Amino acid sequence: MELRELGATGLRVSPVGFGASPLGHVFGDVPRDVARAAVRRALDLGINFFDTSPYYGGTVSESVLGDCLRAAGVPRDRFVVATKCGRYREGFDFSAARVTRSVDESLARLGLDYVDILHCHDIEFTDLDQIVNETIPVLQKIKESGKARFIGITGLPLSIYTYVLDQVPPGSVDVILSYCHYGINDTALVDLLPYLKSKGVGVISASPLAMGLLTDNGPPEWHPAPKELKLACRAAADHCKKKGKNITKLAMQYSLMNNEISTVLVGMNSPEQVEENVAAAIELSTSGIDKELLHEVEAILEPVKNMTWSSGIEQA
Numbered sequence: 001m002e003l004r005e006l007g008a009t010g011l012r013v014s015p016v017g018f019g020a021s022p023l024g025h026v027f028g029d030v031p032r033d034v035a036r037a038a039v040r041r042a043l044d045l046g047i048n049f050f051d052t053s054p055y056y057g058g059t060v061s062e063s064v065l066g067d068c069l070r071a072a073g074v075p076r077d078r079f080v081v082a083t084k085c086g087r088y089r090e091g092f093d094f095s096a097a098r099v100t101r102s103v104d105e106s107l108a109r110l111g112l113d114y115v116d117i118l119h120c121h122d123i124e125f126t127d128l129d130q131i132v133n134e135t136i137p138v139l140q141k142i143k144e145s146g147k148a149r150f151i152g153i154t155g156l157p158l159s160i161y162t163y164v165l166d167q168v169p170p171g172s173v174d175v176i177l178s179y180c181h182y183g184i185n186d187t188a189l190v191d192l193l194p195y196l197k198s199k200g201v202g203v204i205s206a207s208p209l210a211m212g213l214l215t216d217n218g219p220p221e222w223h224p225a226p227k228e229l230k231l232a233c234r235a236a237a238d239h240c241k242k243k244g245k246n247i248t249k250l251a252m253q254y255s256l257m258n259n260e261i262s263t264v265l266v267g268m269n270s271p272e273q274v275e276e277n278v279a280a281a282i283e284l285s286t287s288g289i290d291k292e293l294l295h296e297v298e299a300i301l302e303p304v305k306n307m308t309w310s311s312g313i314e315q316a
């Protein structure tokens with residue numbers, strides 16, 4: 001896979017990124033040898049970007065990812081690790097004190113001296129002015145200390161990005177991580193790309209499978225989508241299956257087609273999933289997407305296009 005530049009960071013990341021939330025058992029149990037094999041296979045196939053959070057599996061994802069990277073035994077400069085702060089199983093806390101402690105805890109669990117990216121995790125759940133006035137400033141200090149090389153913000157509503165980026169000093173937020181807004185059923189992120197580019201902010205897009213909606217197995221029980229969206233995605237998956245095709249491959253390829261998105265984070269928990277998703281990327285670059293199938297699936301999803309769900313607190 002050809003690497004892509006991530007904003008102005010100088011980091012070069014694989015278009016397929018390894019979402020490690022499944023390693024926290026959020027989509028079901030993952031035996032340790034399977035987790036290690038998945039990470040090993042990812043590195044072997046050219047995936048160099050790994051995303052986790054203390055929130056995923058209540059710190060389990062970070063510990064397991066750390067173990068898997070150690071077991072793989074690759075040099076530290078060969079992979080890029082992003083983790084997050086401010087969101088925990090116990091709740092949200094974006095205070096300077098908590099975030100400062102958080103990065104040390106994350107580094108200990110990951111077994112690393114530094115993370116490449118430290119994101120504020122799902123900032124729509126706090127007063128965004130706290131992010132601007134308290135969290136981002138303390139993250140600059142963490143950056144200066146060398147514990148995190150770059151700073152990011154994540155969350156579902158796209159309005160959070162302009163709100164924060166319009167107020168913080170240039171260069172204090174290096175990347176954003178948006179999810180569920182760049183896939184076959186929802187492309188809302190596209191409207192924000194020129195703005196992000198003008199700010200020199202790198203773009204990470206997560207959940208190309210809409211957190212399981214665009215898979216044969218369907219979404220987990222906790223999936224927040226409205227019923228109408230779930231049913232439409234089910235119909236789209238069934239349509240692909242009837243034609244002997246795979247909705248997951250199509251969805252991966254769709255998300256990968258936009259070069260302004262540096263990396264597409266897909267949640268993976270087995271070497272087989274890693275192989276399938278990398279194969280989808282390679283097939284896309286050699287033979288392109290199945291346009292006929294894409295048009296059919298887009299037609300099925302048209303009534304629910306860009307349908308989303310609410311997330312976070314109402315901002316004043």
Ligand SMILES: NC(=O)c1ccc[n+]([C@@H]2O[C@H](COP(=O)([O-])OP(=O)(O)OC[C@H]3O[C@@H](n4cnc5c(N)ncnc54)[C@H](O)[C@@H]3O)[C@@H](O)[C@H]2O)c1
Pocket residue numbers: 018019020021022027051052121122154155156177179206207208209210211212215216248265266267268269272273274276277
């Ligand atoms: N707020 C945030 O910061 C945020 C939000 C969402 C996701 N993320 C990151 O992005 C990653 C990806 O998102 P996600 O995991 O929520 O959703 P996703 O859309 O990547 O879907 C993941 C699901 O798809 C399954 N899957 C993956 N490859 C498959 C394949 N080839 N065939 C069949 N099923 C397959 C996985 O087992 C899992 O059940 C997360 O792990 C996380 O690292 C971050």
Ligand SMILES: [Mg+2]
Pocket residue numbers: none
């Ligand atoms: Mg999340």
